[in-house]
Amino acid sequence: MIEKRPLVWLSAANSDSRVRREMEARWKLINFCIEAPSPLTAAVPEGVRIGVLELPEASGQEWLWPESCLESLGVTYWVAIAPQRPTKGTELAKFIVRHCSDFHTVPVDCGRLNTVLGHLWGMAAIIDAVQPYLHDYQHVALQGNSRPIRHVRSLLRRFSETLEPVLITGEGGTGKDAAARFVHSNSPRASGPMITVNCAALPASLTQSELFGYEKGAFTSAQSRQQGRLEQANGGSLVLSGINELQLQQQSAILRFLQEGEVERVGGHARIVVDGRIIATSSESLPDLIACGRFRSDVYFRLGTLEVRLPALKERHEDIPWLAQSLLKICSSETGHKKLSKKAIQSLVSHSWPGNFQELQNRLRQAALLSDRSILEPEDLGLSLPGAGTNETTSLSLKEFRDHADRQALHSSLRLANNNMSEAARLLQISRASLYRLMEKHTAHATDHSHKKQIKREI
Secondary structure, three states, X not given: OOOOOEEEEEEOOOOOOHHHHHHHOOOEEEEEEOOOOOOOHHHOOOOOOEEEEEOOOOOOOHHHOOHHHHHHOOOOEEEEEEOOOOOOOOHHHHHHHHHOOEEEEOOOOHHHHHHHXXXXXXXXXXXXXXXXXXXXXXXXXXXXXXXXXXXXXXHHHHHHOOOOOEEEEOOOOOOHHHHHHHHHHOOOOOOOOEEEEEHHHXXXXXXXXXXXXXXXXXXXXXXXXXXOHHHHOOOOEEEEEOHHHOOHHHHHHHHHHHHHOEXXXXXXXXXXXXXXEEEEEEOOOHHHHHHOOOOOXXXXXXXXXXXXXXXXXXXXXXXXXXHHHHHHHHOHHHHOOOEEOHHHHHHHHHOOOOOHHHHHHHHHHHHHHHOOOOEEOHHHHOOOOOOOOXXXXXXXXXXXXXXXXXXXXXXXXXXXXXXXXXXXXXXXXXXXXXXXXXXXXXXHOOOOHHHHHHHHHHO
């Protein structure tokens, strides 16, 4: 007897439809209720690829409820069953377009539905076979079911539907580049190019030629005409990654395009209209930079019409178990299937994450590659449980707690930055001088010899 394939069925609590009973004879149904709180991904068995969303009768906007459920369940393809055909341009129609690969209206042709589900199962199996080799870790950064990240996804979807400039802010490692890709991929410009400029690596002397391009003979090495990044983004999106790193004179060049929507190549005279959308990311607060004279207010006001701040990982601790399992699954083609022990999950949730999602990714990938165990423990991740190795009756002073937090932040930032001092200081949002003082303090006061050696190795 052929084993039934699993199928997620998301419907109202009192639903007992004919189509559901018929599908139960062909598939192994895993039932969830729309009215219940959003389920954890862990409730869905491994290998579930497709799902059916049975929308209730419209008596308001109840059909909006499943949005967080669809994302948290981790299903590749959804098929909707609607009480009536959705009207073009309505919120229901937009919801189905965003989340579903197909939809059926009541009365449902069960034979046709079964065929569609079979095709989608096959497509999802191909994606599962290919996806581990794509190493697309960053898209996971925007997943999860916590209130902060759901709010971010909601804003990004709404921003995607417009062609206005978008400003994405957040600490280092929170997934700003992934958010920029999300906006582009879900926008009317999705079929156009997405050109990314790393602002931190853009020399002031080359800003004009890099962004606006140049004509042949404009300077000694200009052997042929070259389009600039802005022109290359025509019909698509230009991502200014780390716009807070631009110097004031570089910001002036950006302002000209934001105001006029035109570029003029270096050495040329023609004004070229460019229809490209600007998406900018920043790891620092631009209003704070304006206050200290490091950023132009007119550039900010042109960019900041639509602004979204990505939450730090410590603001969404409830997402960490799911994020960790998803990251381990992505790298499983290289590392084999690894899981996390309960203690490992506790250590992940209790960690402060100064490097945010990027640090989580690095710790998990390193642990999965280096550990011989199939079930990872806290020590594999370079973490420990709160209070581990201490007597619970011991009373710690505030200074001791602060020192412990400093050491943990120091070790995490150095590991995440591969011992690059400038990068570690940037992650901690302190100066290099402060970083050196912090390292000197904790090397000098380390009472445990092995602990002292560890800090010195990382220095």
